[in-house]
Amino acid sequence: METCEPVLRLTDLRKNFGTFPALQGINLQVNAGQVFGFLGPNGAGKTTTLRIVTGLLQPTSGRLEICGVDASRQPLEAKRRIGFIGDRPFLYEKLTGAEFLRFLGGLWGMSRPDIDREQRRWLERFDLETWAGEPVEAYSHGMRQRLLLCGALLHSPQLLIMDEPMVGLDPRGAARLKDVVRELATEHGVTVLLSTHTLDVVEQVCDALAIIDCGKVIACGTLDEVRNSHQAQGERLEQLFLQLTTGAPRDQPALTPDS
Amino acid sequence: MTVWLGTVLWPKLQRRRHNTWHRLGRWTFALIGLLIALAVYGTAFWFLRLCYQVEVVGPLLVRRLLDVVLLALLSILLLSNIVTSLSSFFLASDLDLLVSAPVPPRTLFGARFAEQIVQSSWMVLAFGLPVLLAFAKVAGTPLTYPILFVAIPPLLIVPGGLAAIITMLLVRSFPAARVRDLALTMAFIAFLILYVMLRLLQPERFINPDGFASMVTFLASFSAPSEAWVPSHWATEVIASTFRDDAGTGQPCLMLAALWTGAGSAFVISSFTFRRVFAEAYSRSQQGRKVARISRLWARLVGARPAADGAIRAPRRIGADADWLRVLGALAPRGPAREFLIKDLKLLVRDASQWSQLVLLVALMFVYLYNFRHFRQIGEAGLVDQLTVFLIGLGLSAFVTTAVSVRFAFPLISMEGRMLWLLYSAPMPRGHILRSKLLSTLPPLLLVAVVMAAASAHILGVSATLTWLSVGVALLTAVSVASIAVGIGALVPDYRAESAAKVAASFGGLVCMSVAMAVALMLVAWAAYPAWVLYHERGYRLGVLVGCGCGALLTAALAVWLPLHLGTRALTRRDLV
Numbered sequence: 008m009e010t011c012e013p014v015l016r017l018t019d020l021r022k023n024f025g026t027f028p029a030l031q032g033i034n035l036q037v038n039a040g041q042v043f044g045f046l047g048p049n050g051a052g053k054t055t056t057l058r059i060v061t062g063l064l065q066p067t068s069g070r071l072e073i074c075g076v077d078a079s080r081q082p083l084e085a086k087r088r089i090g091f092i093g094d095r096p097f098l099y100e101k102l103t104g105a106e107f108l109r110f111l112g113g114l115w116g117m118s119r120p121d122i123d124r125e126q127r128r129w130l131e132r133f134d135l136e137t138w139a140g141e142p143v144e145a146y147s148h149g150m151r152q153r154l155l156l157c158g159a160l161l162h163s164p165q166l167l168i169m170d171e172p173m174v175g176l177d178p179r180g181a182a183r184l185k186d187v188v189r190e191l192a193t194e195h196g197v198t199v200l201l202s203t204h205t206l207d208v209v210e211q212v213c214d215a216l217a218i219i220d221c222g223k224v225i226a227c228g229t230l231d232e233v234r235n236s237h238q239a240q241g242e243r244l245e246q247l248f249l250q251l252t253t254g255a256p257r258d259q260p261a262l263t264p265d266s
Numbered sequence: 267m268t269v270w271l272g273t274v275l276w277p278k279l280q281r282r283r284h285n286t287w288h289r290l291g292r293w294t295f296a297l298i299g300l301l302i303a304l305a306v307y308g309t310a311f312w313f314l315r316l317c318y319q320v321e322v323v324g325p326l327l328v329r330r331l332l333d334v335v336l337l338a339l340l341s342i343l344l345l346s347n348i349v350t351s352l353s354s355f356f357l358a359s360d361l362d363l364l365v366s367a368p369v370p371p372r373t374l375f376g377a378r379f380a381e382q383i384v385q386s387s388w389m390v391l392a393f394g395l396p397v398l399l400a401f402a403k404v405a406g407t408p409l410t411y412p413i414l415f416v417a418i419p420p421l422l423i424v425p426g427g428l429a430a431i432i433t434m435l436l437v438r439s440f441p442a443a444r445v446r447d448l449a450l451t452m453a454f455i456a457f458l459i460l461y462v463m464l465r466l467l468q469p470e471r472f473i474n475p476d477g478f479a480s481m482v483t484f485l486a487s488f489s490a491p492s493e494a495w496v497p498s499h500w501a502t503e504v505i506a507s508t509f510r511d512d513a514g515t516g517q518p519c520l521m522l523a524a525l526w527t528g529a530g531s532a533f534v535i536s537s538f539t540f541r542r543v544f545a546e547a548y549s550r551s552q553q554g555r556k557v558a559r560i561s562r563l564w565a566r567l568v569g570a571r572p573a574a575d576g577a578i579r580a581p582r583r584i585g586a587d588a589d590w591l592r593v594l595g596a597l598a599p600r601g602p603a604r605e606f607l608i609k610d611l612k613l614l615v616r617d618a619s620q621w622s623q624l625v626l627l628v629a630l631m632f633v634y635l636y637n638f639r640h641f642r643q644i645g646e647a648g649l650v651d652q653l654t655v656f657l658i659g660l661g662l663s664a665f666v667t668t669a670v671s672v673r674f675a676f677p678l679i680s681m682e683g684r685m686l687w688l689l690y691s692a693p694m695p696r697g698h699i700l701r702s703k704l705l706s707t708l709p710p711l712l713l714v715a716v717v718m719a720a721a722s723a724h725i726l727g728v729s730a731t732l733t734w735l736s737v738g739v740a741l742l743t744a745v746s747v748a749s750i751a752v753g754i755g756a757l758v759p760d761y762r763a764e765s766a767a768k769v770a771a772s773f774g775g776l777v778c779m780s781v782a783m784a785v786a787l788m789l790v791a792w793a794a795y796p797a798w799v800l801y802h803e804r805g806y807r808l809g810v811l812v813g814c815g816c817g818a819l820l821t822a823a824l825a826v827w828l829p830l831h832l833g834t835r836a837l838t839r840r841d842l843v
Binding site: 106 | 273277359360362363364365366367369370545546549552677742762
């Protein structure tokens with residue numbers, strides 16, 4: 008399903024926290040139908056970038072386009088095209104799973120029949136239909152993650168952004184999530200931007216990747232392209248990652264809660 | 267693809283529907299609420315009728331009191347809205363979800379604004395409405411009742427709008443110093459506004475006519491539109507125009523128009539401010555959660571050099587406050603109680619949403635004590651005798667102590683939340699958790715109670731023995747209400763609450779407040795006869811005196827034992843899920 012139309016394009020994106028430059032001119036393009044891995048050590052600026060893309064943070068400068076829509080000029084249009092699962096996502100504990108999805112559908116301006124249809128479809132897909140009437144507070148971590156995925160896909164986004172989705176999942180849950188991600192890209196044409204520290208996942212499911220460090224993209228392309236450009240043919244991604252990011256100053260102050 | 271206001275508000279309504287405690291307690295809640303409202307109405311009616319019957323100036327006095335009450339409501343609403351709007355627009359945990367969704371700004375603002383108004387106004391209205399109804403009963407006509415419902419809503423919207431504007435502009439202006447600086451600034455701004463408004467009113471003027479050069483000046487001061495720019499004054503004019511003894515000289519229609527246009531303007535301007543600054547303010551609000559500007563100022567004060575790479579880091583000296591708090595920990599006995607005290611103090615100091623309310627509380631106590639001296643003038647004006655004023659003072663001090671304990675002691679168990687596994691797995695009986703919490707709460711609460719009681723007694727100029735009596739009652743009250751707050755807090759904990767303030771404002775908090783207040787008033791009642799004896803310095807019946815003392819001690823003992831016993835039992839039986 009992969010085409011060459013850019014779904015996400017970041018041009019010289021910069022973000023300063025006070026005097027600290029968290030992003031120092033990010034240039035990135037994610038094409039339609041790709042599963043794109045977004046890697047980097049802690050404090051590199053991954054979450055800051057994703058929060059800017061989702062409209063939670065404003066960039067200091069630079070341009071952000073989502074499916075050709077300039078997010079600074081038409082933020083609502085841009086948001087309509089995105090599904091987002093944060094690294095510490097919020098769920099209304101007292102709502103049932105179905106009610107939560109209905110609420111999300113309302114936020115995205117979907118009609119009631121559309122909500123019902125899509126809700127049924129995704130709840131069944133993620134084996135949550137029998138739990139749909141239970142309050143979210145009774146859900147396990149894996150079920151919450153699946154419910155969030157249902158919510159993010161409910162309005163048929165063109166771009167799905169997932170920040171550390173593997174955290175806390177057991178091996179079965181993680182494997183299932185990898186299958187889903189690939190299925191979304193290949194069968195549904197959803198572009199997935201995936202931020203993770205689990206490098207195996209990137210090797211297994213991502214079509215392309217970018218490594219970010221100290222607020223800059225230091226490597227970008229398919230895995231083979233990245234290997235070739237750094238004379239690391241045949242190396243595991245882990246070795247390459249360590250090689251590229253070694254020596255950079257670590258543990259910058261936590262200027263945002265999730266950076 | 268329209269997103270309706272109701273869509274954004276819907277989860278909050280559903281959350282209430284699914285809240286088991288809320289569902290179970292609906293009727294209890296209604297019953298307790300009705301009883302409290304009746305008590306407030308009865309007291310207000312009694313006092314207002316007394317004032318209304320004062321010859322010549324009675325109706326004017328009631329009208330002026332209405333002005334005072336509405337101004338007080340407006341001030342409290344402004345304070346409450348400022349605290350709530352910070353949470354509603356910038357701290358609520360669902361904001362990431364809502365802001366990342368394609369919700370039009372006007373819808374998001376409308377939903378948050380409505381939520382803020384409801385959250386900050388419902389309790390003020392619950393206590394304020396019975397008082398206003400008492401005004402209508404004493405001085406009004408049948409027309410007064412519907413007019414109340416026309417004149418009061420704008421008074422809720424105006425402070426809501428102002429608070430939203432202040433909050434958004436402040437958050438936008440404090441880029442890296444989000445919570446701490448902001449909370450401190452807001453607390454002081456709120457305090458200043460409250461203080462200036464109270465002083466503008468000069469409540470002492472209408473209490474003591476002798477202070478005026480002549481009765482003519484006195485009456486003139488009643489009718490002078492001294493604070494024509496304050497919305498509460500407009501509401502007074504509108505409501506008072508329906509009173510039986512109204513001279514018909516006011517301009518109620520103009521004032522009503524001013525009220526509603528004021529409310530409309532507040533909404534429109536705050537909505538406009540939201541559209542202009544919210545995106546930037548929300549973005550900034552997520553920066554510097556851990557490294558506040560105040561820490562950089564502190565670093566400069568202690569001479570720490572900035573980091574070579576320009577990165578912002580908390581100065582090392584900040585860590586020293588831990589030692590300070592360990593010293594304070596010596597107030598509690600060695601063991602779990604001391605560790606709880608130190609831990610709770612650290613959390614209090616480091617959580618701006620907590621200590622900013624402490625600052626507010628101290629400010630309010632100051633304002634209360636400053637204005638309490640006018641109670642003496644009530645006695646001197648002959649409206650009620652000095653002994654009654656003394657007992658009212660005792661009751662008010664008890665009310666403040668109760669409010670403090672509900673705000674700070676009641677949420678203690680809930681705030682342990684998901685850390686309870688640690689406490690439960692510690693090698694100590696679960697009952698120790700409650701006892702430790704109580705011991706860590708008592709020193710500050712005793713201090714508040716004793717200061718309030720002694721200062722009130724001093725201001726009223728009562729004898730030393732009466733002062734000692736009020737201090738004794740305050741001590742018993744503090745111990746009792748602290749135990750009630752900790753015990754009921756363990757009985758109905760909310761481990762998932764976002765903040766201590768929300769726990770305190772929950773239904774459980776209201777029940778706790780009602781029970782604690784009832785016990786506090788019982789203790790004041792037990793003190794009434796001894797106070798009468800000491801005040802009049804007459805002969806006494808020893809049996810009655812001993813009975814009162816024993817009654818007070820028994821009440822306090824029961825108030826300490828029962829909630830702690832029930833709370834411990836609940837903690838012991840409850841599984842950790």
